[in-house]
Amino acid sequence: GQNIDQPTEMTATEGAIVQINCTYQTSGFNGLFWYQQHAGEAPTFLSYNVLDGLEEKGRFSSFLSRSKGYSYLLLKELQMKDSASYLCAVRDSNYQLIWGAGTKLIIKP
């Protein structure tokens, strides 16, 4: 079966750096997405990786290793507003998105 694994919950300190990992086993691979979802709100698109390597976008970066079935989202200079759930999703060979259960990130002052 297809599977996306990410930690259920993480805690970090304001101003620090946190890395949220995502491992996947899917039938085919056509890209990996990261989304942010604040409680009671819509998931919003953060990043897309289809080739190996690091994609940087301001304070957020996303890394992909297709051979290892692994990605991470790196958040720098954490702010209180970064407290949210972070969802990893992989597009499989049928172009369907397979979703992880999300990582709830708690930022402490």
Place this chain on the structure above:
Amino acid sequence: ETGVTQTPRHLVMGMTNKKSLKCEQHLGHNAMYWYKQSAKKPLELMFVYNFKEQTENNSVPSRFSPECPNSSHLFLHLHTLQPEDSALYLCASSQEASSNQPQHFGDGTRLSIL
């Protein structure tokens, strides 16, 4: 503002009621999706419409009935739901169903079945 609007935001209904969820997108997209989001579980894809044609029905019970009158509007008709159907129902849209463009989500309808 994500460009995808869902109404109502909250809905409480009995198991014998009939209600409908509405989704409208203002992004000029051609694909629309219904997802179910339950606590601590991955998003579950329910239905996909691409250019108004249903292309995916992931073994969803018949008590959920989608309708897509045009590329901008999507409905989910609900009838004789069960308590386990209580969840957040998210609508999303994208340029096309098979493109690598991201999906854009609405804020969802929080559904509670009594």
